[in-house]
Amino acid sequence: MAEEKSQASSSKMLTLKASDGVLFEVELNIAKEMKTVQAYIDDCEDIETIPIPNVLGKHLAIVIEYIKKTNEEYDAEFEKQWNMDDLQLLLLAANYLNISGLQECLCKAIAKRIENKSPEYVRKVFNIENDHSPEEEAKLRKEYKWAFEGVDKD
Amino acid sequence: MQKTNLLESGSIMKRSKSKKTALASQNVYDCVATGHEDRLGDMPDCILHHILSFMETRHAIRTCGLSKRWRYIWTSIPCLYFNSKSFTRLVDFKKFVLWVLSHRDNSHVKVLIYYRFGVDYATDQYLFNKVIEYAALHGVQEIRINLRAKTSGCPPIEIPLPLFTCQSLKRLELKDCQPTNISSPFGCKSLDTLHLEHFSMFPTAADFSNPFASLSELFGFTTLTALHLNNFALCYTGMECLDPFAKCFNLKILQLSEMSFKSDLSPKDFVISAPKLSNLSLICNRFRCKIVVASPKLLNFTYLYSTPCAFFEYSLPSLDGLIIDIHELPEPLEKSHRNKREETLHGLINMLRGHHKAEAVKLSFCTVAVTCGAAALEKPECLSYSKWKSLDFGVGSTYKIFINKLDHITAYFRNCSQHVDFEIVNI
Numbered sequence: 001m002a003e004e005k006s007q008a009s010s011s012k013m014l015t016l017k018a019s020d021g022v023l024f025e026v027e028l029n030i031a032k033e034m035k036t037v038q039a040y041i042d043d044c045e046d047i048e049t050i051p052i053p054n055v056l057g058k059h060l061a062i063v064i065e066y067i068k069k070t071n072e073e074y075d076a077e078f079e080k081q082w083n084m085d086d087l088q089l090l091l092l093a094a095n096y097l098n099i100s101g102l103q104e105c106l107c108k109a110i111a112k113r114i115e116n117k118s119p120e121y122v123r124k125v126f127n128i129e130n131d132h133s134p135e136e137e138a139k140l141r142k143e144y145k146w147a148f149e150g151v152d153k154d
Numbered sequence: 155m156q157k158t159n160l161l162e163s164g165s166i167m168k169r170s171k172s173k174k175t176a177l178a179s180q181n182v183y184d185c186v187a188t189g190h191e192d193r194l195g196d197m198p199d200c201i202l203h204h205i206l207s208f209m210e211t212r213h214a215i216r217t218c219g220l221s222k223r224w225r226y227i228w229t230s231i232p233c234l235y236f237n238s239k240s241f242t243r244l245v246d247f248k249k250f251v252l253w254v255l256s257h258r259d260n261s262h263v264k265v266l267i268y269y270r271f272g273v274d275y276a277t278d279q280y281l282f283n284k285v286i287e288y289a290a291l292h293g294v295q296e297i298r299i300n301l302r303a304k305t306s307g308c309p310p311i312e313i314p315l316p317l318f319t320c321q322s323l324k325r326l327e328l329k330d331c332q333p334t335n336i337s338s339p340f341g342c343k344s345l346d347t348l349h350l351e352h353f354s355m356f357p358t359a360a361d362f363s364n365p366f367a368s369l370s371e372l373f374g375f376t377t378l379t380a381l382h383l384n385n386f387a388l389c390y391t392g393m394e395c396l397d398p399f400a401k402c403f404n405l406k407i408l409q410l411s412e413m414s415f416k417s418d419l420s421p422k423d424f425v426i427s428a429p430k431l432s433n434l435s436l437i438c439n440r441f442r443c444k445i446v447v448a449s450p451k452l453l454n455f456t457y458l459y460s461t462p463c464a465f466f467e468y469s470l471p472s473l474d475g476l477i478i479d480i481h482e483l484p485e486p487l488e489k490s491h492r493n494k495r496e497e498t499l500h501g502l503i504n505m506l507r508g509h510h511k512a513e514a515v516k517l518s519f520c521t522v523a524v525t526c527g528a529a530a531l532e533k534p535e536c537l538s539y540s541k542w543k544s545l546d547f548g549v550g551s552t553y554k555i556f557i558n559k560l561d562h563i564t565a566y567f568r569n570c571s572q573h574v575d576f577e578i579v580n581i
Contacts, residue, residue, distance in 0.1 A: 095201055103204065111208035119219045131222050140219050 014041075015049040016064075022057025023049075026064055033067045035098035055093040059086070063093055066102050075101075079109030084125050087113075199227060207233035207265070211254055212240055230261040234289065237269045244272065248281050255288050263292040269300045277301045277309040277331070290316035295324045302330035308354060310334050313372075318342055326373075328353060333372060341374015348373055351384040365389060366398035375399070380407040389416045395423035395446070399431070407433045414440035423467075 012028040016037070031050075032038045040050055052060060066078065082090065087110055094102040114122050123130055132140070206214040206228065214235075215228045234254070241247040247270070266289040270277060282301075289297060297317070303309045310332045317323070318338040326342065327349040355368050365388040375381070381402070390396055399405060405428040415421070420443045426434060431449035435456040447455065448469035 091201065092197065095197070103201075107201070107204040108208045111205050115209050115213050119216060122217070123220055128221050128224070130220070132219070137219065144215060144218060 014047075016060060017049055017051045018055055018057035018060045019053050020057050022060070024057075024060060024064060030064065030067050033099055033101075034063075035100075036096060052097070054096045056089070059089055059093045062086075062090060063097065063099065063102065066105075067099065070101060075105050078105060084110075084113065088126070199230075202227055203231050203233075206231045207235075210235045210237050210240055212237075212250065215254075226259070229257065229259040232262060232264040233267070234258075234263055234265070234285075235267040236285070237267070238271050239269070244270075244278075248278060251281060251285060255284065260292070263289050263294050265296045265298075266294050267298045269298075272301065272303040272309060274303060274305055277303065277311055279312060282311060283314045286314045287316045290320040290323070293322045294320065295322050296327075297323060297325070298327040299331070300329040302352075308332045308352065313338075320344075325349075327351075335372060337368075337371040338374075341372070341377070343374065343377060345373065345377050347380040347382075348375075348378055349382040349384075350386070351382075353383075353386055366396075370398070370401075375402045375405070377404060378402060379404050381405060382409045383411070383413060384409075385412040387414050387416050389419040390421045391419055392421065394421070395425050396421035397425040397427055399426055399428040402428045403430065405431055407431075409435040409437065410439055411435070411437035412439065415442065 013025050014028055014031045014037075016024045016026060016031065018024070028041075031041070037050055037052075041047060055063070062082075066074075079087065087106055091103065091106040091110065094106055114125065117125075122128070130137075206217065211228075211231075211234055214231055217224045218226070218228055236247070236251050236254075238244060238247040241250065266285065268282070268285050270281070272278075286297075301309055301311060308330050311334065313333050313335050315338075317326075318340040320342070321344055323342055324344055325347040326345060329351040330353070332354050350369070355365075355372075365386075369375070381399075399408065408426065408428065408431055420441070423444045423446050424441060425446040425448055427446075427448040427450075429449070430451055432451055432453045433456075434447065434449065434452060434454070435458075436445070437456070437458040444467060446467045446469060450470065452470060
């Protein structure tokens, strides 16, 4: 299907420039799945190169691939290839570029990975600083006692 | 890219404060890329909510202990997901649900998932009422309920009135319950998608002469664009044909699976004639009557066969753009079954005969191919006036032993078209 589209005369090519300078040539219909890019095109019609200052080349490549290949099967396997760091960066990219399908897929994947884990685990994975005092923390644990039962081993 | 979004991405809301948040994202991204800063924590609340909405509420609440910033994030997650299986005792589940409802902030709830897997016959009507009432008050758009009981399967339940009067409710999924409500004066006015599974009407509430009428009265089928019915045993005592979806003026997608009529209480003909229906799926049903597919705007028809007794008649004004996907489960070809199958296929062939004006037809068969070919060849008349230009013909690869008949089949269809450049594409 992508092939047919690139042969059609209406399929214009667009260049996307990642934050580290890497350039990507994509068909217009692929780029339009990124609503942020669509808005940019709507504002400046003749633009050929669109800067994407918030996304590294490596992640933009993954995002473009996702848009081209997305379907139920692909989505189910997609998130398995990435570690937690990449998942978060991809989520930020998907959110900035406003690609709802990808954002949904990534949020689901992250949720699955932290679902039944202890707060210590989640803090480590997301690099969250624990600014609760020990008293506050003890109080929380008591109040939410049932929430901390049955947590997976880290 | 079709996705059923559980939640809309928060980005749409974010866009209205575009400059500020775009810059914020930029800072976060830069920080994240260098690998030193708190990443998830710096994302705007709407993204955190999006992530947390995929977890049971019980797990999402644990995030309150992560840091000060996270203390109250859980209180405005627009999704409530209660699953009694995560609790050792049902009484703890109840306490938890009531606690959450009273400690949540007042922000709206987009999705409510309530799975209470009970032990005995009765389910907790009080708790169910509280949860539905809360959700309806908070603008719920999607509700998914499963009340399966260990001993009895489908407990009787009275569906609380707030569910029917809820103007925001668009999607409803009910599994394993028997509503005792006879009818609702409201139906569900904004309901778009209804999914009923392993469901039955409580005996006194059911209208046996037309099983679908009770459902239609309760939920109001006329606003629906998508309807999924799964695993019901119906009774029909009328003498006529049953045409339950004729008044579903907005219905575009219909899926019936694992449905059956009890013993001899089935109609003579089961007609499916919703005026705007474009997608019809019949999956593993056990209908012992003739099925008449008479929906004028049908574009996609999928049929996964399970009993040898179904046979089809098609009453479709146009085949243009129609995709038919028929699968049969492999079964030993007993003589009686084979006859019935040929009737099924004859229905299809008769339909194709009737539609010689269609230009493009896409058919895919798995296992049916041979019988179709054989049956077709037995009838000498061809579709001699056919204007078919192309036929996309898919044959399931598991049935390779029948491939040698493929030539006969494709030759048959080729003969039926007037066009020299008639194309058959093997999918």
